[in-house]
Amino acid sequence: MAHHHHHHAASSSEWEHKCGGLAAELTAGREVAKQLQLILSFTPPQPSSSEQAATREVLVQKILASYENALSMLSTPRMMPAQHHHDDGDIGTVVMMKSSPPGTRSGSPGSEDSDHDLFKDTTSSRKRNCRKSIPRWTHQVRVGPGMGLEGPLDDGFSWRKYGQKDILGAKYPRGYYRCTLRNVQGCLATKQVQRSDDDSTVFEITYRGRHTCTQSQSQSPSTSSSPAPNNTVPPPPSEPAMTLAADDRQHEQLLLNFRNGLNVVVTDDGSEFDCSPPTTATAASTYAGSLFFPPPQDATVMMTSFSAPTSSTYSSVYHHSFSGAASSSSNENVNISYGREQSTTAAAAPPVDFPFGNMDHLFDDPTTFTFDNSGFFS
């Protein structure tokens, strides 16, 4: 793969150093903000000022969003506690989205190289650089006969359409959406929705960037007031060492995010997902994540028929792979995390569900996605 790397030896390490410091600083800040958030969430809202409470929430959220954004701008390889190293060879093995039609599709060319841009003058390159480091993953959602295929499938978040484009060779135009809270909370999440050429009941939804906003699909029961997040992942061993283990966790998370009581099967090769829909609707999702560094090969999480809110049943497949977006430069030490967050503004008690040290989720996983009782369909 194309590695055009310049400053490697001297300046690189120099940069690396600064970068690491900066990242560490930011991470620290973020953690503190999280703690604050947590504290706030446990602080009984003054009877007098429910408004203020909301404001506080929002403010904290904004702070967090800023950290998140800053971190993801920095992002790219060599964040901070990157101790492990892996063979870079694998990175090249980009497993583009399996089910994507040959011609179209992304995986953005192997032009990666983070730092390269950072050196140049900011203005124009900054934006570009940011864009690169944004994670992206894809879901394929099939709308079955039962469900109204209204709007690009409600995934529980509210999006605002900001563009539409005819795509070369694609039958249907591609829609561009961004999080409604972009301007309010600086949430940079976006998604693209494209109807499949051959199967018009399938929509390919590409998400980009995580939600940093307060928006969330209500968390199921669980939410108790004690900081004992049931599902919480085991406290990460001091360091956010992200490796296969982490990746597994990520899956765990992913699964956990899908309500309990789901029948989940994890396979190794995502090729098969033909779950017949026992009842009404069927949704097949393919998640093609990027940014999992220790290449998890492609793991597929397959969920067989789980019942959803409305008694409809979906079957979906999660397939994740590297999207071409992942850089190809030799040293990638990215801290992936399986972050979970989701606090809720809506529900009175924000279920901030994670112990403090729960490290970062610089731009992380698609975990956020949930079919949720509250928001899905309807």
Place this chain on the structure above:
DNA sequence: GATATTTGACCTCA
């Protein structure tokens, strides 16, 4: 009024 969508112009990469 605010807030969402549509749509052609504009920008950025390859």
Place this chain on the structure above:
DNA sequence: TGAGGTCAAATATC
């Protein structure tokens, strides 16, 4: 240069 992505003015919806 053109395909893909975004902006923003006009328009629609409430």
